[in-house]
Amino acid sequence: MSEPALSGQSSKCPSSKRKPYTPEHSNTWWLKNPAYRFYMMREGSSVLVVYFSLLLLKGLFAVSQGEAAYNAWLGMLSQPLVIVLNIIALLAVMLHTSTWFKLAPKTMRIEIGNFVPSATFTTAVLWVKWFVITLLILGFAVLF
């Protein structure tokens, strides 16, 4: 027969040629949808978290090296670029915290005897604990 019976067959190799489906992969797939953009923003907060952890590591090293080194680190904190980055880092970390607390209850089943808290309840408890810990840290820094 001269014409292939099925659309995937070519006349060159009639019994085996097929046209497999290769989906398109774009590196900007995440720009196309608000949910995807939010996801990338959430994951992108990690860069700021690593930045700030390294900043703290630098400070830790400075403390171990004596007063002059530590004061130099303190001085670096007042640089405009560092202040801007820290403000962005604070926003990024708050995004991380809020999305983390919303997600965490969904990843685990919690049953305390007969009490099964809803996801919203667990999120609220996490926020309460966060509030207490934040107050403790702020209080410790200011008052101790």
Added chain:
Amino acid sequence: MNNNHQKYVRSNEPIVWSLFGAGGMVSAFFLPAVILVILLVSLGLLDVNLLSYERVQLLYQSLIGKILLITVISLSTWHGMHRIYHGLFDLGQRTGRTMTFYLCYGFALLVTIVGTVICFS
């Protein structure tokens, strides 16, 4: 089915995912307040003496202080590097993933080791 010819390759993902989870909790609870304190001091809204060398030394010299600092710095880094590793895949990296794995988590391990050495040597 027990196939003697196939080798079951275990993934490293659970190890790094656990560290990611721990780091996520630690960074969610502790980092906001720490960043806020540092910001307020560097902006002059809080007295700069609150972060004076003497006060920070007290934290650094105590065992609980060392453990807190190491935990926050190290676990937050593991958390961030896990997200970065998978984020690179989301941004389109398909080849060289093993190298990226070792670079990302090797960096986190390096931060952990450096922090521990600073505190405990």
